[in-house]
Amino acid sequence: MKNIVALAFIFSLLMPNLVYANRQLAMRNGCMSCHADTEMDAPPWRELAIKYKKYRGQAEAASVQGEKLRKGKLFKNIKAHQALSPANATELMQWIIDGAN
Template sequence: MKTSSWLGGLTVLLGLAAPALAQADQALAQKNACMACHATDKKLVGPAFQDVARKYAAQADAQAYLAKSIKAGGSGKWGPVPMPAQPALSDADTQTLAAWILKDSK
C-alpha cells in the first residue's frame, strides 16, 4: 500500500508541475518580447505559435530548426515581415522556447 500511495502522490505532483513549467516557458517568451509579435492562438505581426507547431509537427528536427530560427531570425517563411535575430538568447533558452512552441502552445 505504501508504494501505491507514494506513486499516487508522485503522479499528482508531476501533474501539477507540467502546467507550471508551461507557464514558466510562456513567461520566458514574454520576457524576451516574443509575445510582442506572436500569440499562441492568433496571428499578430508574426504567426500564431499554434500555426508554427502545426507546420513543423511532422518534421523530425523541428525543435532544432525552430531554435536556430529564433536565434538567427529569418524572413519569407510567414510573410513579408522579417523576424529579428535574437543573438542575446542563450542556446538553452532558444531550445526551451522551441520546445514550448511545439508542445505547450497547441
C-alpha cells in the first residue's frame, strides 16, 4: 500500500514534465528563438501544426519529415534545424504533427 501511494506521488510529479517534454526539447534546441506561439520571423508553432496535421497517424512521417528538416532540404540552411540529432528531429516533428501544444 505504501508503495502505491509513493508511486502515485512520483507519477503526479512526473506528469507535467511529460506534457511539456517536447516543448522543453524545442527550447533546449534553440527552436524558440525563431519559432514562437505568435508571429515572428519563422512560422509560429500553430501554423506548423496545421501544416503538418496531415501526417497524423502515419507511422514514418515524423522521422521522414525530421530528416528533411535536418538535411535542410526544405529551405535555406538553418543551423538549428541541421544541428538536431535524428532522434530529436523525429521527436520534435511528432510534437508538431500532434499539434505543438
